Amino acid sequence: MLFFSYFKDLVGKEVTVELKNDLAIRGTLHSVDQYLNIKLENTRVVDQDKYPHMLSVRNCFIRGSVVRYVQLPTEGVDIDLLHDATRREARGG
Amino acid sequence: MATGGPGLESLVDQQISVITNDGRNIVGVLKGFDQATNIILDESHERVFSTKEGVQQLVLGLYIIRGDNISVVGELDEELDSNLDLSKLRAHPLKPVIH
Numbered sequence: 001m002l003f004f005s006y007f008k009d010l011v012g013k014e015v016t017v018e019l020k021n022d023l024a025i026r027g028t029l030h031s032v033d034q035y036l037n038i039k040l041e042n043t044r045v046v047d048q049d050k051y052p053h054m055l056s057v058r059n060c061f062i063r064g065s066v067v068r069y070v071q072l073p074t075e076g077v078d079i080d081l082l083h084d085a086t087r088r089e090a091r092g093g
Numbered sequence: 094m095a096t097g098g099p100g101l102e103s104l105v106d107q108q109i110s111v112i113t114n115d116g117r118n119i120v121g122v123l124k125g126f127d128q129a130t131n132i133i134l135d136e137s138h139e140r141v142f143s144t145k146e147g148v149q150q151l152v153l154g155l156y157i158i159r160g161d162n163i164s165v166v167g168e169l170d171e172e173l174d175s176n177l178d179l180s181k182l183r184a185h186p187l188k189p190v191i192h
Contacts, residue, residue, distance in 0.1 A: 019164060019165070019190070020164075020190040020191055020192060021112075021114075021116060021164060021187055021188045021189060021190045021191075022188055023112075023164075023165075023187065025165075030099065031098055031099040032098070032099060033098035033099055033100075034098075037098075037099050037130070038099060039099030043167075050184065050185075051184065051187070052142075052182050052184050053112065053118050053140075053142060053184065053187055054110065054112075054165070054167055055173065055177055055182075056110070056169055056170050056173035056174035056177055057110055057167030057168060057169060057170065058168065058170050058173070059167070059168040060165055060166060060167040060168065061099055061101060061104075061165065061166040061167075062164070062165050063130055063160070063163050063164055063165070063166075065161075065192075066114065066164040066165075066190050
C-alpha cells in the first residue's frame with residue numbers, strides 16, 4: 001500500500017517507465033491502481049528509432065507486472081519521508 | 094479512489110494497440126476487459142515488424158488476449174496512425190518480457 005500511495009502523489013508528474021522488454025516510455029503520470037498498473041499521457045518512447053512500435057500512441061496503459069523501473073523527477077521524492085515510511089511499514093505498521 | 098485508477102473504460106470501442114509479453118503488436122477495437130486485464134479485441138490484426146521489409150499486417154479477427162500476456166495497451170491516435178507509412182517502417186520485433 002505504501003508505494004501505491006506514493007505513486008498517487010506523483011500523479012501529474014513526468015516519469016519514465018522502463019519495461020521488462022527494455023522498452024522505455026516517458027509521459028505524464030495520469031493514474032495508478034493497487035496492482036501498480038500505470039496510465040501515462042503524452043507518451044513518447046525514449047528510443048523511437050529503435051522502437052517505432054508505438055509511434056501512433058499518445059496515451060497508454062502499462063500493466064504493473066511488466067514494469068522494471070520507474071524513473072522519477074527529483075522534486076517528486078522526499079527521501080527522508082520515504083525512509084521513515086518504509087521503516088515504519090517494515091516494522092509492521 | 095481519488096483518480097479512479099488507470100482503467101480501460103475510456104478506451105472501449107476505440108482502436109487500441111496492444112503489446113504482448115512475447116513482443117507481438119496487435120491492433121483492434123477494444124470491446125471488453127476485466128480486472129485481470131483480459132481483453133476482447135474486435136477486427137484485430139497483428140503488425141509484424143522486421144528489418145528486411147516494411148510492417149506486415151496479419152488479419153486475426155475477434156480475439157481474446159489473456160491479461161497475464163499483456164504488457165502495454167495504447168490508445169491509437171487515428172490521425173497519427175493514418176500519417177504513418179507502415180511499408181517504410183523497419184525495426185527489430187520487440188523483445189519478449191523477461192520476468
